[in-house]
Amino acid sequence: SCDASQNCNCSAMGLDFIPPGITARIVVLNLAHNRIKHIRSQDLQQAVNLRTLQLQSNEISSIDEDSFQSLAKLEFLDLSNNSLAHLSPVWFGHLSSLQHLYLQGNSYRDLGESSPFSSMRNLSSLRLGNARFSVIRQGNFEDIELLQKFWVDGRNLSQYEQGSLKSIKKINHMIINIRSINIFSEIVSDLLHSVTWLEVRRIAFSIPAEKQALRVMSLSFAKKISFRQTLLTDATVPEIVSILGDMPKLVELELIDCRLLGTGQWKMQIQAKQSQTLRVLTIEKLSIEKFYLFTDLHSVEDLLSLLRRITVQNTKVFLVPCRISQHLLSLEYLDLSDNLLGDQSLEHSACQGGWPSLQTLNLSQNSLSDLEMTGKSLSHLGNLIVLDISQNNFGEIPDKCEWPKNLTYLNLSSTQIPEVTACIPQTLEVLDVSANKLKEFGLQLPRLKELYLTRNQLKTLPGAAPMPNLVALSVRRNKLNSFSKEQFESFKSMELLDASDNNFICSCEFLSFIQHEAGIARVLVGWPDEYVCDSPLAVRGAQVGAVRLSLMECHSSLVVSLICILVFLLILLLVAVGYKYHVVWYLRMTWAWLQAKRKPKRALPKDICYDAFVSYSENDSEWVENTMVRELEQACPPFRLCLHKRDFVPGKWIVDNIIDSMEKSHKTLFVLSEHFVQSEWCKYELDFSHFRLFDENNDAAILVLLEPIQSKAIPKRFCKLRKIMNTKTYLEWPAGEEQQLLFWYNLKIALRS
DSSP: BTTOOEEEOTSSOOSSSOOSSSOOTEEEEESSSSSSEEEETTTTTTTTTTOOEEEEEEOOOEEOOTTTTTTOOEEEEEEOOOOOOOOOOOTTTTTTOOOEEEOOOOOOOHHHHHHHHTTTTOOOEEEOHHHHHHHEEEETTOOOEEEEEEEEEEEEEEEEEETTHHHHHHHHEEEEEOOOOHHHHHHHHSSTTTEEEEEESSSSOOOOGHHHHHHHGGGGGOOOOEEEOEEEEEEHHHHHHHHHOTTTTOOOOESSSSSEEEOOOOHHHHOOOOOSSSEEEEEESSSEEEEGOOOOGGGGGGGGGTTTTEESSSSSOOOHHHHHHHTTOOEEEOOOOOOOHHHHHHHHHTTTTSSSTTTEEEEEEEOOOHHHHHHHTTTOOOOOOOOOOOOOOOOSSSSSOOOOOTOOEEEOSSSSOOOOOOTTTTSSSSOOOSSOOSSSOOOOOOOEEEOOOOOOOSSSSOTTTTTOOOOEOOOOOOOOOOOOOHHHHOOOOOOOOOOOOOOOOOOHHHHHHHHHHHOSSSOOOOOTTTTTOOOOOOOOOOOOGGOOOOOHHHHHHHHHHHHHHHHHHHHHHHHHHHHHHHHHHHHHHHHHEEEEEEHHOOOOGGEEEEEEEEOOGGGHHHHIIIIIHHHHSSSSSSOOOOOOOHHHHSSSOHHHHHHHHHHEEEEEEEEEOHHHHHHHHHHHHHHHHHHGGGTOOOEEEEEEEESSSOOOGSTOOOHHHHHHOOOOOOOOSSSHHHHHHHHHHHHHHHOOO
């Protein structure tokens, strides 16, 4: 389970204990997702160079006190999602190099009376807590001064001793999953000056009376606040906004996967001074059940003028009120992706005077369908540089459009465009039209530096002359199959040409041309990793001079043709072998046998209609019908014979007629001759008797040799018939009349037996 770097992956192997044989060479050991219940003293004794130990998602309930004693170099320890009912400081006493410790998802209720982490001076990331975790005491975090990330699952935390977290001087990112507003308030009061980014999860701000408990947040020096899976109401939003507005250093606010019960009808006008520090607002996946009734947010207009970056993703935004847009005076970045904006609503949202400082706008994954109207709605945004309108459904685009005068980046990928026109602005330096239906690209874009045409249907490279400043071109996953020397000559000033994942017909001459004549700094043509070059051109990093093309790379068409010919010859060979060894006959035999197996082995006496079914060749019909039938059917008492000419049911499948006739006959009489052996009819009848009669080891078959025939003349596939002729008596038709009388006598005796 170990690779060359001594990274050993033993996860999800159903292990009940830590396996023996762990040596000092191992650096990374992954034992996650097993069934380990106990860690013994000797399990990790030799792993003195171990840096990473992953034991999450096991069933660990006990650890010997000196289990980690030899792990002085350990930097990462994950014991999350186990069954530890308590934490012992002794476990971690020798882990002086530990930087990351994950203990969440166990079953301990507290951290003990003292700090389990006092010996870990280098600890930078700590995760703890679970559904049963209920108490945090003073002294639990002594000797921890700096944490990059501190994650606490305190969903059922009911007791917090004031000052427990004050010993931690600085926490860059604190994540707390909590339900109690009062406990949350006590924790925040201990972290007023130490936390840079506070992320709160699963808390409900639903009761206005709780505002006093939350007021302590206004004293926090945190620069970023995140709310995840948080419940807000119309009654509490004004209070939260007021508190956040008073935070002296707050720069960024996030609401991710939150829920708002309301429609923006605040019970009171938001009376908060404008935050002088808040610059970034991010709202992702905000659920507003009655979003279609949401008001125009006029009550927050005066709080928006200093915001520089706003992201509102996947929140069912179908309109930004014009007055809100006009109050966003400092806004430079706006992301409204994955919403419900349409052509008309965008025109209203980007009204005159709105977003005056905007430089970057992301409208991807909305409901835009008219590119001309989209450009016109945004044309007054004089500072707009970057526009992303990908993953909309524009379809065909007009020949002329209006655009912001300084637009340099335009993303039109995945917009169902079948053809590009002069609607594309001439000011662009970067254009992305990937994942469309383009079959050619011939626009004149004199300033363009980067062009992305990935996942289209191009069969030739776009011309370079209309784009003299182009330095990077991506035509991955198109239908290109070759480059001409002229095309390469026209792209000599480029730094990157990515043409991988196409249908290139590789040739040694083409490789030589790339190596010696092309001047492009880096070209990707999508050959296997070893077919690469470094100077003057790089294709994934190896040397073109060292390339040794296989037959498949150089002559793929020839190889495919040879493979097809070989497959055809193989099929012919199989047909010939099948014919020689009677494969078709064996298939017919199998079908007849399966049909017979579905019926009873022996017919009931009441179903027997004939004394014998006669199997014979048509060439022997004169003897059978004029001699044998007359002799047997006119005997006293007469025999009842079944002949195919006379007694088969018209229209019934021949195999069914044969099977039914044999089953309704007491005996089966085979009239053997050279003609019989060659008869297809007789083959069917022998097929069935081969399985049905001979396999039952009875005497139902009577063989009559109409003419002398050697057993070796019978086809080899009738092995049991050959055996019967070699081991049992059969009747032979004699030439003399006296001997014929004896023949008839013996035949009648055989039929009556």
